[in-house]
Amino acid sequence: MRLTEDARDLFLPAACASCRSAPAAGSGLCADCAADLLALRPLLASTALRTAPPVVAGGPYAGTLAEALNEYKERSRRELAPALGVLLARALAVVTEEVPGAVLVPVPPTRAARRARGFDHVAHACAGLGDLRPVLRARPRPDSVGLSPRQRAAHARASLHAVPRRLAALAALRRPAILVDDIVTTGATLGAAAAILRGAGVHVPAAIAVAAA
Secondary structure (H helix, E strand, O other): OHHHHHHHHHHOOOEOOOOOOOEOOOOOOOHHHHHHHHOOOOEEEOOOOOOOOOEEEOOEOOHHHHHHHHHHHHOOOHHHHHHHHHHHHHHHHHHHOOOOOOEEEEOOOEHHHHHHHOOOHHHHHOOOOOOEOOOEEEOOOOOOOOOOHHHHHHHHHHHEEEOHHHHHHHHHHOOOEEEEEEEEOOOHHHHHHHHHHHHOOOOOOEEEEEEEO
8 A cells, every 4th residue: 555655764764766675775766776787878769650759768767767757757757867867968968979058858747647746857967968858848648658649640640839038038048959759669759849840940869768669
């Protein structure tokens, strides 16, 4: 029961967010799981949609990374942000070699998701990595599990929209924008986000993500 888990966490040291069998250090991970994350290297993610920009991910959505990312998102383990941010930073380094001077545009959660977690998990993970421009907002949308790439794309287009004054300010900078997300699957969300920015004249050469499914 969640109530039992919450009560346990008040009195016992937090378990590692990945293996859950060893006490967590300040990073939210035990030493072995933290080493597993540090051993990951950026990879070029494949997407099902041509509208999505090229995506570099910090690692595959599997093993230690998948467990840690799920705990970060679903149980609001904010202490994991620096460890996940390292993976984003490595992915960003790959991209900025080709696109210097870019700003970062995080993919937003819906209001309900942000309220449940208590924070914007993508923006929190990439804080400090560069010039962050949160110009996008997300309306409620149904769960994408089981949907085709085309259906995912349609829901993403219906959900995402921009804050007009923020988008105008971003366009006025005349700097390229790199989208940031937590997990890339089909690329539907990134494709929809890129379309909004490109429609305002913002160049979107690439995206980065913590993990690639």
